[in-house]
Amino acid sequence: MKLFEFEGKSLFKKTGIPVPEGDVAVSAEEAGAIADRIGFPVVLKSQILGGGRGKAGGIFFAKNQEDVSREAEKLFGMTIAEEAVKKILVEEKIAIASEFYMGITLDLKVGLPVLMVSDRGGVDIESVAEEAPQALHRVHLDPDKTLRLYHAVDLISKTGLTGKVLTSASGVLLKLVECYFRYEAMTAEINPLIIDADSRVLAADSKFEIDDSARFRQPEVNAFVREKAAPDPLEAEAIEAGVSYVRMAGGSIGLISGGAGLGMASMDMIKNHGGEPANFLDLSGNATPERTAAALKVVLKTPGVEGVLVNLFGGINNCEQMAKGIAQVVDELKPAQAIAVKMRGHSQEEGWEILEKRKIPIVKYGTTEEAVVMLLDTMKKKGTG
Amino acid sequence: MAILVDKNTRVLVQGATGRQGAYHTLKMLEYDVAVAGGVSPGKGGQQVHGVPIFDTVAQAKKNADVNAAMILVPPAGVLTAAMEAIENRIELIVVVTEFVPFHDTLKIRAAAAAQNVRVIGPNTVGIISPGKSKVGIMPGFIYSQGNVGMISRSGTLTHEIASNLTYRKMGQSTCICIGGDAVKGTDFVDALKLFRSDPETETVVMAGEIGGAGEEMAAEYIRKEGYPKRVIAFVAGATAPPEKRMGHAGAIISGGFGSAQSKLSLFERAGVMVARGLDEILEKIME
Numbered sequence: 001m002k003l004f005e006f007e008g009k010s011l012f013k014k015t016g017i018p019v020p021e022g023d024v025a026v027s028a029e030e031a032g033a034i035a036d037r038i039g040f041p042v043v044l045k046s047q048i049l050g051g052g053r054g055k056a057g058g059i060f061f062a063k064n065q066e067d068v069s070r071e072a073e074k075l076f077g078m079t080i081a082e083e084a085v086k087k088i089l090v091e092e093k094i095a096i097a098s099e100f101y102m103g104i105t106l107d108l109k110v111g112l113p114v115l116m117v118s119d120r121g122g123v124d125i126e127s128v129a130e131e132a133p134q135a136l137h138r139v140h141l142d143p144d145k146t147l148r149l150y151h152a153v154d155l156i157s158k159t160g161l162t163g164k165v166l167t168s169a170s171g172v173l174l175k176l177v178e179c180y181f182r183y184e185a186m187t188a189e190i191n192p193l194i195i196d197a198d199s200r201v202l203a204a205d206s207k208f209e210i211d212d213s214a215r216f217r218q219p220e221v222n223a224f225v226r227e228k229a230a231p232d233p234l235e236a237e238a239i240e241a242g243v244s245y246v247r248m249a250g251g252s253i254g255l256i257s258g259g260a261g262l263g264m265a266s267m268d269m270i271k272n273h274g275g276e277p278a279n280f281l282d283l284s285g286n287a288t289p290e291r292t293a294a295a296l297k298v299v300l301k302t303p304g305v306e307g308v309l310v311n312l313f314g315g316i317n318n319c320e321q322m323a324k325g326i327a328q329v330v331d332e333l334k335p336a337q338a339i340a341v342k343m344r345g346h347s348q349e350e351g352w353e354i355l356e357k358r359k360i361p362i363v364k365y366g367t368t369e370e371a372v373v374m375l376l377d378t379m380k381k382k383g384t385g
Numbered sequence: 386m387a388i389l390v391d392k393n394t395r396v397l398v399q400g401a402t403g404r405q406g407a408y409h410t411l412k413m414l415e416y417d418v419a420v421a422g423g424v425s426p427g428k429g430g431q432q433v434h435g436v437p438i439f440d441t442v443a444q445a446k447k448n449a450d451v452n453a454a455m456i457l458v459p460p461a462g463v464l465t466a467a468m469e470a471i472e473n474r475i476e477l478i479v480v481v482t483e484f485v486p487f488h489d490t491l492k493i494r495a496a497a498a499a500q501n502v503r504v505i506g507p508n509t510v511g512i513i514s515p516g517k518s519k520v521g522i523m524p525g526f527i528y529s530q531g532n533v534g535m536i537s538r539s540g541t542l543t544h545e546i547a548s549n550l551t552y553r554k555m556g557q558s559t560c561i562c563i564g565g566d567a568v569k570g571t572d573f574v575d576a577l578k579l580f581r582s583d584p585e586t587e588t589v590v591m592a593g594e595i596g597g598a599g600e601e602m603a604a605e606y607i608r609k610e611g612y613p614k615r616v617i618a619f620v621a622g623a624t625a626p627p628e629k630r631m632g633h634a635g636a637i638i639s640g641g642f643g644s645a646q647s648k649l650s651l652f653e654r655a656g657v658m659v660a661r662g663l664d665e666i667l668e669k670i671m672e
Contacts, residue, residue, distance in 0.1 A: 106567060106568065108567060108598035108599075108643075109598045109602060111491075111494060111568045111569070111572070112491070142495065143488070143491040143492050143495050144492070144496075144499075181488065184487075186487065211486055211487050213460060213484040213485060213486045213487065213634070214487075216460075217461070244630075244631075244632040246626065246629045246630075246631065248626060257541070258541050259539050259540050259541025259542065259632070260565055260632025260636055261537065261538060261539020261540070261541060261542035261565070261592065261621045261633070261636075262539060262542050262544075262545055262621075263631065263632055264595070264621035264622035264624075264625055264631055264632075264636070265542060265545070265619075265621040265662075265663050267622075267624045267625065268621060268622070268623045268624050268645075269662055270624075271623070272661070272662050277624060280625070280629075280631055280632070282631070282632030282633075284483070312541075313540075313541040314524060315510050315522055315523055315524060315540055315541060315544055316405070316481075316510070316522050316540070344524075344527065344544075344548060345527065345544060346412070346524050365548075365552050366552075367545075367549050367663060367664050367667075368664075369662065369663065369664040
């Protein structure tokens with residue numbers, strides 16, 4: 001789960017990382033009231049989860065109330081990379097002396113979190129890593145060892161900071177590490193970390209991604225309100241059913257797979273045979289008849305779907321249970337689309353029998369390729385392929 | 386031979402009294418696996434399909450002589466269960482559970498390294514040496530004994546490839562599912578090192594996915610160190626859209642990194658045979 005800047009900053013504040021004074025507004029009037037309270041000049045920052053806000057004109061500096069009401073209206077009407085601006089963070093404008101970067105993410109190559117700092121703040125850190133790798137200083141975090149102040153000072157001093165701001169920035173770095181572990185982040189970033197004209201060290205932005213698997217024990221993160229993410233009602237239905245579903249525009253072949261790897265390999269195979277996958281759907285574990293049925297309904301409803309490939313394994317799941325779910329949908333909806341099933345594993349005989357009774361074509365011992373070919377043939381016979 | 390599991394493997398099931406735990410305890414017994422004990426705190430003294438249940442791993446180790454553990458407990462309980470197995474020096478620990486918080490996996494990895502025990506997973510179907518033993522939840526009958534070693538991130542892809550091999554009379558030495566998460570106890574390179582000196586394994590099939598850096602590291606390892614056996618690599622997700630998580634926590638192309646195309650071209654450069662589709666894996670082995 002990605003956090004909005006204002007949400008991340010509230011976690012910073014709780015941990016003791018200094019942030020500019022400010023508050024979040026949902027209307028131009030509210031933005032004006034906040035600006036009055038903290039005093040001009042202020043900065044208005046549109047709150048979106050994606051990047052590219054600055055370039056898209058989603059940030060504005062306001063000198064007075066007229067600026068605020070005019071620009072806040074404009075920001076609230078904006079959509080940045082398909083994301084409508086619903087909230088604005090109104091903050092004191094900082095007199096920037098210098099900008100830095102500090103962040104923690106997972107180093108996939110070694111399987112450890114890596115702490116990174118740089119004096120190239122305020123720009124995309126991936127481009128710094130590519131263009132000026134010498135300006136990016138890294139150290140891996142051992143989950144068993146506590147990062148001490150002297151480690152932080154050692155790392156921050158490589159950015160050229162000295163004196164009081166060196167120790168302040170080092171303190172912030174330790175607190176960022178604390179945030180990363182406490183909120184079980186996958187990524188935690190301050191970009192930029194600002195040193196202002198009065199030598200204050202402030203987190204001017206926040207970027208957090210929290211591990212979804214840890215949310216059951218992260219009440220502070222769960223307190224952040226999300227409107228039900230349903231730009232797509234089918235995606236909402238899939239979430240409701242507890243399956244992983246990704247839609248692909250322009251496809252005609254729906255897919256239900258048991259397991260992510262088999263799902264992706266099935267999509268690749270459909271494409272190899274000239275078909276276009278319309279979706280990815282991983283049934284995952286605990287595939288009861290009800291969940292299997294709900295998943296099949298989502299796929300059948302996916303726009304453009306003319307045939308459905310069901311490619312399942314009874315590993316953690318059971319073929320009989322999954323076949324019951326498929327049968328339920330076929331009996332209930334009598335779908336016009338072609339369906340082909342490849343299914344084996346635990347209780348495969350029982351599963352096959354249920355499907356054979358309904359004359360649903362099955363691949364028993366063959367490969368995914370055979371199942372794809374069978375589906376495409378059936379679609380041709382139906383005149384849809 | 387084979388790697389990690391064989392006839393000497395004596396399995397402890399952590400979470401054996403749960404629905405999944407009991408079911409897969411039975412399935413392992415049916416496969417002739419020596420399931421020597423189970424652990425469920427508070428249920429010591431009970432039995433599951435004739436297997437004695439203990440309150441702690443220490444008690445199980447003392448009374449049942451176990452050397453491998455399979456963890457099938459809910460995500461919130463995995464850290465404790467794994468730490469308990471690690472502290473008791475169980476040599477092989479397979480974490481089947483999906484949705485383990487990744488900060489917990491970081492701790493498990495560090496502890497396993499310190500105690501010099503092997504963790505496989507999380508989010509895995511486990512490991513099987515067909516005809517000998519398994520520590521996992523795979524349907525045993527679709528696997529068969531032979532000379533193909535397999536390393537796969539995906540559980541169902543492991544089943545799929547193994548069953549395709551089996552129906553074409555090509556058996557497997559050991560199939561190890563390393564799991565679908567971004568942080569894993571055992572990665573491709575670790576598994577390649579184990580297969581390297583296994584006399585029973587002639588060919589190694591690597592079934593990767595988009596996302597992560599495990600395939601890249603494996604290609605680099607083979608390119609730098611050379612590999613004495615034929616290696617065939619497949620990467621699922623060539624058609625997956627970027628920035629979308631494809632079912633597995635680790636399967637996401639992010640910032641242009643981790644695409645199937647880039648992984649496959651690194652494998653090619655390392656002299657690995659590349660299969661562009663599932664069926665091509667079979668064709669390459671038969672070549």
